[in-house]
Amino acid sequence: MHFDDLTGDIHAATNQGTITLRLPQMAQYAIDAKSGIGDVDSDIAGTTTRRHFGHVQTTTAPHKLYLRNGFGDIIILRINQPAPLP
Secondary structure: OEEEOOOOOEEEEEEEOOEEEEEOOOOOEEEEEEEEEOOEEEOOOOEEEEOOOOEEEEOOOOEEEEEEEEEOOEEEEEOOOOOOOO
């Protein structure tokens, strides 16, 4: 699954594969991401904990990301936006 440049709430779940999100640089997200067997990698600051299998990341903000993956990674990236020209 791939999500690109969204600013609202996202609820995504899959049994196998990779969930990739590319989010706007200035938007704020509350992340609840869990992977049963895999990693959760994020550009967004938060608390990441390692469980018996997989990772959990949680943060608080106005928009909610609820992500679940049984077998595979979850990747959350900020879109790099160039600074405006003077």
